[in-house]
Amino acid sequence: MVGAILADRARLYQTVRSAHLERARQLAPATILHRGTRYDFDAALADGLDLVAAGPVRAAWLLARSSVRQLEVNEPLMMLSLRRTALAIAALRARALIGGPRVRCVSYAIENANPLGRPVAGWAARMRRIEQRTLARFVWSSLDSVAFGTDAARTLYSSALPARSGPGRSIVIPALPAACDCQGEARDDVPRVLFLGALAERKGFPLVLAAWPYLKVRMPTARLTVVGTGALADSARAAAAADPTIEVIIAPSRADIHSQLRRSRVLVLPSQPAPGWREQVGLPICEGLAHGCSIVTSTETGLAGWLEAHGHGVLAPGEPAGVLADELVAALRLDRSAASVLDDLPHTDGRLAADDWLFDHS
Numbered sequence: 001m002v003g004a005i006l007a008d009r010a011r012l013y014q015t016v017r018s019a020h021l022e023r024a025r026q027l028a029p030a031t032i033l034h035r036g037t038r039y040d041f042d043a044a045l046a047d048g049l050d051l052v053a054a055g056p057v058r059a060a061w062l063l064a065r066s067s068v069r070q071l072e073v074n075e076p077l078m079m080l081s082l083r084r085t086a087l088a089i090a091a092l093r094a095r096a097l098i099g100g101p102r103v104r105c106v107s108y109a110i111e112n113a114n115p116l117g118r119p120v121a122g123w124a125a126r127m128r129r130i131e132q133r134t135l136a137r138f139v140w141s142s143l144d145s146v147a148f149g150t151d152a153a154r155t156l157y158s159s160a161l162p163a164r165s166g167p168g169r170s171i172v173i174p175a176l177p178a179a180c181d182c183q184g185e186a187r188d189d190v191p192r193v194l195f196l197g198a199l200a201e202r203k204g205f206p207l208v209l210a211a212w213p214y215l216k217v218r219m220p221t222a223r224l225t226v227v228g229t230g231a232l233a234d235s236a237r238a239a240a241a242a243d244p245t246i247e248v249i250i251a252p253s254r255a256d257i258h259s260q261l262r263r264s265r266v267l268v269l270p271s272q273p274a275p276g277w278r279e280q281v282g283l284p285i286c287e288g289l290a291h292g293c294s295i296v297t298s299t300e301t302g303l304a305g306w307l308e309a310h311g312h313g314v315l316a317p318g319e320p321a322g323v324l325a326d327e328l329v330a331a332l333r334l335d336r337s338a339a340s341v342l343d344d345l346p347h348t349d350g351r352l353a354a355d356d357w358l359f360d361h362s
Helices: 018-024 056-065 079-097 123-142 151-160 205-218 233-242 254-263 283-290 304-309 321-334 338-343 350-360
Strands: 009-016 031-037 051-053 070-073 104-109 145-148 169-172 192-198 223-229 246-250 266-269 294-298 313-315
Touching: 009 018, 009 056, 009 079, 031 056, 056 079, 070 079, 070 350, 079 123, 104 151, 104 350, 145 151, 145 350, 151 169, 151 304, 192 205, 192 254, 192 283, 205 223, 205 233, 205 321, 223 233, 223 254, 233 246, 254 283, 266 283, 266 321, 283 294, 283 338, 294 304, 294 321, 304 313, 313 321
Parallel strands: 009 031, 009 070, 031 051, 070 104, 104 145, 145 169, 192 223, 192 266, 223 246, 266 294, 294 313
Antiparallel strands: none
């Protein structure tokens, strides 16, 4: 599609990734307007989907000229997309003023840190903060419904933006997956740990590499598989070259990812604090759960409370490598069955359930 939006439902995203494309096939048909793609975007998954690449002005123009009646936008505290979201909503309001149909705006919120609460210094930064706060409140007040993916997100929004001017309806539907129905080789007798995702400091990847020698002393038969891409890919390759118990798969296909998830007992994602960022949920955590993996992570994820309550390993950020090794050893020795992990999950993927609620409630 080049010059028009034909569907009556649209989704306005800043970026799209493979998980969005897989999920789009399970949702009601909609045009997906996006500005860019993420590192894990698999173009093969886009075949047959209604994707439109558009910057802020073009996206607003296409929406204003369309017959869209339902629009999902990025959450109001996503600063990177805030101007784009506000411009699109303003364009649709202008459309309504000249006789066009009113649009119903909804959002799915999983933010886990208040970007408006961070201290700023300097005149330019203060002016930018005033703009961000104004636009965030505008978007917040324009939403008809919001579905929170974690209790942490609901708590954050209640403190960051005025409830009296917010959406008329809200709900918390935990961002938990349903069991994956992929087929193939299942886990074997080898105690496998999987790191999946961006090879970056904020995801705790250096901590995983530092913990591995401690773990090997106690469990010599254990194996670590590193799957992903990112700034620390060379560190991953170097670790694998020096240690035969480490396997590395850079820039994997979705089939490779599912295969590694099926054969692993534990997925590790010890996210760490970083300037301007905090783990919201952690897609690898959801994918691990969907394949029956035990999870070892940090309290940075918005799912930390649920994970701890359901027998997974959760440690505080900044803990030394030996503590992470302890958690991993405990999870491997427990050897929880995939069926046991899957029994704790909902029958319907939480994001899909949230989408149904957002668009079907009036």
